[in-house]
Amino acid sequence: MSTANSDNHLQTPILDSESAQLLQAVSQHGGYAYVSMAARAAAGDLRAAEAAREMAWEQLHSGPWHSVLPVWRDAYSMACLHVAKVHAIDGEFSDALRALDMGLIMGGPLLKPDLHSLIAIVSAKARAARVSEKQQQCPKSDRRLVPDDLDSTELLGVLPTKSLSCKMVLKRSGLSLEGFLREYLLPGYPVIISDGMGHWPARTKWNDMDYLTTVAGDRTVPVEVGKNYLYPEWKQELITFSQFLERIKATGSSSAAPTYLAQHPLFDQINELRDDICIPDYCFAGGGDLRSLNAWFGPAGTVTPLHHDPHHNVLAQVVGKKYIRLYLASLSEELYPYTETMLCNSSQVDLDNLDEKEFPKMRDLEFLDCILEEGDMLYIPPKWWHYVRSLTTSLSVSFWWSEYGSS
Ligand SMILES: O=C(O)CCC(=O)C(=O)O
Numbered sequence: 001m002s003t004a005n006s007d008n009h010l011q012t013p014i015l016d017s018e019s020a021q022l023l024q025a026v027s028q029h030g031g032y033a034y035v036s037m038a039a040r041a042a043a044g045d046l047r048a049a050e051a052a053r054e055m056a057w058e059q060l061h062s063g064p065w066h067s068v069l070p071v072w073r074d075a076y077s078m079a080c081l082h083v084a085k086v087h088a089i090d091g092e093f094s095d096a097l098r099a100l101d102m103g104l105i106m107g108g109p110l111l112k113p114d115l116h117s118l119i120a121i122v123s124a125k126a127r128a129a130r131v132s133e134k135q136q137q138c139p140k141s142d143r144r145l146v147p148d149d150l151d152s153t154e155l156l157g158v159l160p161t162k163s164l165s166c167k168m169v170l171k172r173s174g175l176s177l178e179g180f181l182r183e184y185l186l187p188g189y190p191v192i193i194s195d196g197m198g199h200w201p202a203r204t205k206w207n208d209m210d211y212l213t214t215v216a217g218d219r220t221v222p223v224e225v226g227k228n229y230l231y232p233e234w235k236q237e238l239i240t241f242s243q244f245l246e247r248i249k250a251t252g253s254s255s256a257a258p259t260y261l262a263q264h265p266l267f268d269q270i271n272e273l274r275d276d277i278c279i280p281d282y283c284f285a286g287g288g289d290l291r292s293l294n295a296w297f298g299p300a301g302t303v304t305p306l307h308h309d310p311h312h313n314v315l316a317q318v319v320g321k322k323y324i325r326l327y328l329a330s331l332s333e334e335l336y337p338y339t340e341t342m343l344c345n346s347s348q349v350d351l352d353n354l355d356e357k358e359f360p361k362m363r364d365l366e367f368l369d370c371i372l373e374e375g376d377m378l379y380i381p382p383k384w385w386h387y388v389r390s391l392t393t394s395l396s397v398s399f400w401w402s403e404y405g406s407s
């Protein structure tokens with residue numbers, strides 16, 4: 001598909017050789033109805049575009065995710081592009097952006113560049129059209145996500161019970177790559193690097209609601225609602241980033257469960273936010289492949305229960321503070337992991353409500369903990385168990401990587 005760099009792109013039908021091949025592949029898999037709807041959609045027919053999108057959506061939900069044919073994921077993106085174009089031409093920019101984001105979140109890789117190009121055009125138009133009423137009504141100081149004068153000592157009361165065998169994670173400044181490699185990465189030991197992200201644009205930009213609303217407000221993001229993913233009433237929702245920011249602001253004044261934008265590859269989706277962060281050099285100190293960059297954005301009180309991941313991790317704290325507790329990788333047996341395969345990297349122990357009768361081995365286990373402050377980066381070695389609770393509104397980014405050649 002062509003690269004969009006002008007308004008004309010909105011008028012051009014989506015049918016170049018890449019798209020033609022995709023349509024051919026779809027018809028080979030029996031998607032004749034889709035192909036006929038897509039042809040009408042390319043000519044600007046919104047109902048046909050929506051029908052094509054619905055057909056592809058059904059295919060995406062026809063079985064387990066890994067068994068969905070890749071061609072249907074690309075077909076879903078194509079239909080999203082068609083839907084978005086018609087909305088954009090009609091000046092319905094929010095609807096257009098929602099369709100494009102769904103294409104990025106659920107669709108295949110083939111048309112990602114086209115989705116991003118159209119997002120750039122539509123976002124620029126939406127920004128130009130938006131009357132910044134909210135900004136005028138709301139004094140600048142109210143637009144900060146985390147107030148400068150926040151006293152976080154009262155937040156310490158909500159930490160999980162302490163134990164005598166607790167040690168703090170060491171905080172280092174001026175840690176060389178060689179020092180990081182020798183003292184932490186190779187032995188597999190956690191450390192906080194306190195001065196590794198001073199140069200990130202995000203450090204100055206992300207505490208400003210106006211900035212976040214301007215660059216991402218109309219974009220659709222997946223969020224988690226509920227105490228945490230181990231609780232039955234936990235659910236996922238798709239909302240706009242503006243709605244998400246409003247929920248963050250409202251948390252504390254309502255008893256609603258916190259909304260957490262957790263473990264989402266937001267920076268593959270929103271290029272402006274990607275430009276605000278830098279991949280820490282520490283991620284490359286031992287050689288290796290970067291696996292994923294994830295956003296963890298939410299209000300005070302979000303909890304990621306005790307679990308471990310297979311990769312090296314640098315968790316970078318951009319805005320706000322988090323309490324983090326770490327247990328050695330070798331302690332798996334004592335931490336009561338779930339037996340089901342899907343959850344076997346999570347512990348059954350609820351650290352916010354520790355039941356010592358049910359989980360007696362927990363009582364005397366040694367752990368490390370820390371409060372990760374704004375500007376700190378925590379190195380979590382592979383398989384180390386971690387529990388995370390936000391103490392304020394908090395925006396963090398995780399960088400996962402693994403050694404060359406490992407899966
Ligand atoms: O920040 C959080 O809530 C959890 C982060 C985490 O588990 C990770 O980065 O692997």
Ligand SMILES: [Fe+2]
Nearest residue numbers: 307308309386
């Ligand atoms: Fe994790």
